[in-house]
């Protein structure tokens with residue numbers, strides 16, 4: 001009898017259907033057992049009730065109707081993982097500091113970790129006798145390093161929105177209807193995505209691969225592990241695939257497994273189908289109504305079967321297209337709902353209560369922190385909330401996104417998950433999302449859980465992943481620092497007990513990085529986010545003139561021309577250095593004597609913070625866009641003379657557009673950047689073609705264009721792009737050569753003359769090393785032709801490291817954007833990934849070849865994060881870059897590379913820690929130009 005499904009069902013005994021205890025059940029069950037034993041038996045002879053030939057089959061199906069998913073009860077007795085790969089050696093990780101995920105993320109165990117047969121065999125103090133049983137044990141002494149469970153990315157399009165992006169690699173969204181619960185992301189899962197290896201190197205071991213958000217119901221999602229498998233198939237990557245996938249009989253012997261499904265509300269489905277929110281919700285309701293009717297027919301059918309009303313019962317009501325949505329109504333599917341705004345969250349909460357189905361998580365969910373009580377009103381278990389840390393404002397739905405959302409949600413008892421939406425964010429750096437959430441106030445236990453145990457629990461896999469616990473899958477990360485420290489990088493990643501990085505490169509980070517980072521207090525800012533309904537004022541609180549004295553300063557960096565130097569610490573002065581500022585100008589830095597300080601000076605204790613040059617952002621459209629996806633908030637794209645016609649009224653093909661004419665001030669991304677110490681933006685006209693125009697340098701903190709210091713430099717450099725235009729690459733290069741050799745017309749010809757005379761830098765956006773090589777060649781030709789050097793900068797430059805020596809010799813500068821390269825496109829695919837995959841980072845490789853390097857960004861929201869990009873770049877360079885050199889990457893080097901000649905520049909004061917780490921909070925900008933000290 002124990003092979004019968006009835007006894008394996010998950011339903012607690014009190015809920016067992018009376019049929020299970022009925023005499024008829026006993027008869028049928030016995031018959032079924034005999035049937036399994038292949039005894040040739042005649043059904044009709046064996047009973048008095050008229051049963052159809054497949055009665056046992058029907059009753060079996062009906063008994064499972066409401067079986068709830070989960071692991072079989074004996075799951076934890078397993079001695080080997082179903083994913084164990086033959087030949088994997090047992091591994092002992094010695095002397096680890098293990099964050100287990102247990103006790104709400106509060107448990108740390110110092111000891112050893114034994115991995116064997118794809119599972120964790122033992123944690124902590126492991127008996128010698130246990131170890132003696134192995135003769136082939138691989139022992140890795142990690143010398144106290146932090147070890148955590150593998151990262152679980154609950155929102156990824158890895159393998160379906162593949163990189164490099166090719167026409168043949170986008171299987172994310174079907175556009176064949178608004179409600180498509182029958183589609184499966186697995187059917188598009190590309191086994192050759194470049195990102196698997198990269199994401200694994202960042203510690204991601206499991207991802208939920210979701211269909212896109214173009215549809216209200218985009219289809220079923222699948223949980224994968226990211227390692228290569230012996231079979232090399234998509235299916236072999238799956239973690240606990242639902243039995244229905246291959247119609248396996250196993251389903252009848254065990255509890256069902258969790259399924260996952262994507263839903264999306266709001267802008268995306270409405271936009272794709274030129275509908276409205278009303279249309280989308282109706283499409284949901286219609287789909288759910290169809291599923292409900294099928295479910296009700298099934299329930300009625302089974303009620304009759306159980307009551308032995310077999311007459312005219314007919315076929316079991318089923319529909320392959322709707323079975324997954326019926327399963328949602330049976331509570332057997334984890335519904336992942338892309339949903340941002342209160343309006344849309346409200347609609348979905350209503351939907352869940354109208355049709356009685358639970359939502360596993362709201363994703364993106366930028367307004368959930370404003371409406372926690374609404375989220376709690378959803379049907380069933382309160383949905384978790386899956387967020388980005390600081391990626392926001394790219395559309396209306398994200399405009400009120402807050403960096404404080406994770407902590408506010410956690411304060412309200414909601415479960416918080418940090419996710420990548422890979423390739424929207426590179427999931428390799430998902431741990432950085434958790435780090436930022438922690439920086440802005442999410443407690444450390446919850447921040448680490450947000451990328452490990454919480455998502456594992458939300459997707460119904462917490463019986464095997466997301467924790468370090470005996471019997472769990474051997475998915476673990478050995479870190480080079482505490483995982484919440486900036487720049488934390490895996491030294492090794494194990495999936496199913498298999499070490500994933502063949503020759504990892506890492507250095508041990510210094511002691512302060514081995515601790516949970518101490519982060520600033522943002523209580524007031526979090527309160528304001530709520531008080532102002534997601535749009536707190538971002539303007540500085542106060543401008544101070546006269547004397548300001550910063551005390552207790554632990555480091556001071558100042559610029560000397562185009563270099564940055566740390567001011568040497570010669571003597572202590574009451575617990576740190578002092579910096580005296582008068583009308584926005586530093587009059588003394590380091591050892592200042594009281595006599596220099598006016599008695600009515602404002603005194604500001606930096607509590608061990610720092611003073612350093614303000615940063616400059618370049619590469620995004622910051623200053624020309626406010627809400628990326630809202631044309632009315634943006635300057636728009638310039639016309640491209642290479643592929644289109646530029647209107648004669650602006651000068652035709654010889655015209656050059658100036659970014660300064662389109663700049664707008666006081667946008668939220670700009671003000672957030674200013675508050676994060678990024679006080680200057682340099683932006684070129686937005687173009688998706690060859691010719692962009694003239695960039696401008698502006699103050700991110702200015703209220704309007706006429707304010708003092710708003711425009712730092714009207715014209716900075718001339719910008720073109722080779723690679724993004726629809727014209728052939730060779731055509732774009734021909735155009736560039738022709739223009740450089742003096743064949744343009746109008747203003748464009750004049751600007752190119754300035755370039756060839758060395759007066760105006762030419763900035764070429766380019767990713768491919770082959771294109772860079774061609775341009776290096778043109779530069780030589782042009783310089784020979786004119787007899788003088790030209791200033792040339794490559795930006796983007798993902799493949800620049802391949803030509804580091806040649807670029808250095810040609811005297812060309814490079815602005816890497818993004819600063820962490822990603823093989824998103826074919827022409828940027830040959831990246832230098834940096835530790836732990838390669839010893840050198842791209843920045844270090846270029847720097848070592850005497851290339852002047854800057855770092856840029858791609859999207860405006862990330863300007864505020866520049867200080868962490870800089871700190872991280874320094875850490876990735878393994879000591880090849882000093883802090884001062886790192887600061888130069890996003891300040892003086894950018895000025896050199898983009899033709900900005902500032903006489904004086906802003907300084908930034910941070911409290912509690914320095915600008916480049918998670919300890920510091922920017923509290924002030926010292927502005928010589930405006931002759932004030934700005935306080936936030």
Ligand SMILES: *[C@@H]1O[C@H](CO)[C@@H](O)[C@H](O)[C@H]1NC(C)=O
Nearest residue numbers: 094095096141142143144145
């Ligand atoms: C673990 O590593 C730390 C740091 O290297 C070391 O101080 C300690 O002695 C080691 N403990 C054991 C048991 O090996």
Ligand SMILES: *[C@@H]1O[C@H](CO)[C@@H](O)[C@H](O)[C@H]1NC(C)=O
Nearest residue numbers: 240241242243246247248250
């Ligand atoms: C079907 O899938 C289950 C679950 O992954 C697996 O155990 C079983 O072997 C598969 N059956 C076939 C015929 O592939």
Ligand SMILES: *[C@@H]1O[C@H](CO)[C@@H](O)[C@H](O)[C@H]1NC(C)=O
Nearest residue numbers: 552574575576605606607608
């Ligand atoms: C300097 O800051 C540190 C860190 O906050 C603090 O412990 C110390 O008391 C401060 N020293 C003075 C003299 O204020």
Ligand SMILES: *[C@@H]1O[C@H](CO)[C@@H](O)[C@H](O)[C@H]1NC(C)=O
Nearest residue numbers: 805808809847848849850851
């Ligand atoms: C970089 O410049 C330094 C100093 O000018 C020089 O010694 C070194 O050889 C150069 N390195 C390369 C790779 O060109």
